[in-house]
Amino acid sequence: MTADDRRLLPLSAATRPLFAGVDLGGTNIKGAIVDDAGRVVAFHTEPTLAARGPEDAVARMGRAVHALAAQAGVAVTDIARVGVGSPGPLDIPAGKIVRAGNLPGWENFPLRDRLALHTGRAVTFANDANAAAYGEYWVGGGRGASSLVLLTLGTGVGGGIIISDVNVEGAHSHGSECGHIVVDPSPTARMCPCGQRGHLEAYASATSVKAMASEALAVGGAGELAAAVASGEEITPILVARAAGVGDDVARGVLMEAARWLGIGIVSLMHAIDPEIVLLGGAMTFGREENPVGRAFIERVREEVRRRAFPVLAAATAIRYAGLGGDAGSIGAAGLARLDHRRS
Numbered sequence: 001m002t003a004d005d006r007r008l009l010p011l012s013a014a015t016r017p018l019f020a021g022v023d024l025g026g027t028n029i030k031g032a033i034v035d036d037a038g039r040v041v042a043f044h045t046e047p048t049l050a051a052r053g054p055e056d057a058v059a060r061m062g063r064a065v066h067a068l069a070a071q072a073g074v075a076v077t078d079i080a081r082v083g084v085g086s087p088g089p090l091d092i093p094a095g096k097i098v099r100a101g102n103l104p105g106w107e108n109f110p111l112r113d114r115l116a117l118h119t120g121r122a123v124t125f126a127n128d129a130n131a132a133a134y135g136e137y138w139v140g141g142g143r144g145a146s147s148l149v150l151l152t153l154g155t156g157v158g159g160g161i162i163i164s165d166v167n168v169e170g171a172h173s174h175g176s177e178c179g180h181i182v183v184d185p186s187p188t189a190r191m192c193p194c195g196q197r198g199h200l201e202a203y204a205s206a207t208s209v210k211a212m213a214s215e216a217l218a219v220g221g222a223g224e225l226a227a228a229v230a231s232g233e234e235i236t237p238i239l240v241a242r243a244a245g246v247g248d249d250v251a252r253g254v255l256m257e258a259a260r261w262l263g264i265g266i267v268s269l270m271h272a273i274d275p276e277i278v279l280l281g282g283a284m285t286f287g288r289e290e291n292p293v294g295r296a297f298i299e300r301v302r303e304e305v306r307r308r309a310f311p312v313l314a315a316a317t318a319i320r321y322a323g324l325g326g327d328a329g330s331i332g333a334a335g336l337a338r339l340d341h342r343r344s
Helices: 054-072 111-119 128-139 206-218 224-230 237-245 249-273 292-308 311-316 325-343
Strands: 018-024 028-034 040-047 079-086 096-099 107-109 123-127 147-153 157-163 277-281 318-321
Touching: 018 054, 018 111, 018 128, 018 325, 028 054, 028 325, 040 054, 040 325, 054 079, 054 111, 079 111, 079 128, 079 325, 096 111, 111 123, 123 128, 123 325, 128 147, 128 157, 128 277, 128 325, 147 249, 157 249, 206 224, 206 237, 206 249, 224 237, 224 249, 237 249, 237 292, 249 277, 249 292, 292 318
Parallel strands: 018 079, 079 123, 147 277, 277 318
Antiparallel strands: 018 028, 028 040, 096 107, 147 157
């Protein structure tokens, strides 16, 4: 979902109580107020400005919640609870960012309690990908499903698992780290940015697509991708997808290889969890089903799943693109806050 096609619900049509969700990213902070049915009443985004440090950012996150309330036409006290999704690793019971790879210097920061101080509201704290997964489960591409896995394909591979309204966080706040399941145990496996070899993120992320495209061009090959790089363009998944869309064999081969590894990883998740739906989200979805490259990519994933999964699972498990786009994290964080509000 983009800012252009986002439709805000008039407050007069909203079902109370209201909840606020904040999605903390390395580039942007996104916030939303949603009603009890998950419909967005107000939306806000601003740069994270991570170099200014966590105290500056959390103060602005607090001001953003106040601004969202004003935009919606309500008092902050009308917001029942606030949810925040953060990159990790996290200590979820303590409400702390332990260390965020895309937020250098943000270590052992008590985000939950600091945001509660700045908003005056109780705060639910979650991993950002888990929050996005809950958003998709609640009101997105997995709406109505009993369980789902969400894989967010971007610089890395994020993951979220929701089973019967339960966000799988794990005993040590590392549950649902789907991007770090091992898909290649060989000693020459690709290196994951986390420092370990053979993880799914090393094969199916934007970082890995760029690396594989560079390697493919280094051993030769002509076509749209080679010409674009020779003219000075930077290799990105967008460039690779553009070249694949006009028939470039090197570019298409890179994307199909990433899709193959993604399928392998998904099979392991299916056999462990047996989810009703697997959703693919994030920035690297190549125009989704509306684009021939996006259709080819997800069909290659499904093909690999059919080859490797138990037949019953391969036939019964839906694999499709996520529905909420960049809004999944803020909506999902609000949804998790709603869960906590109901439990309390």
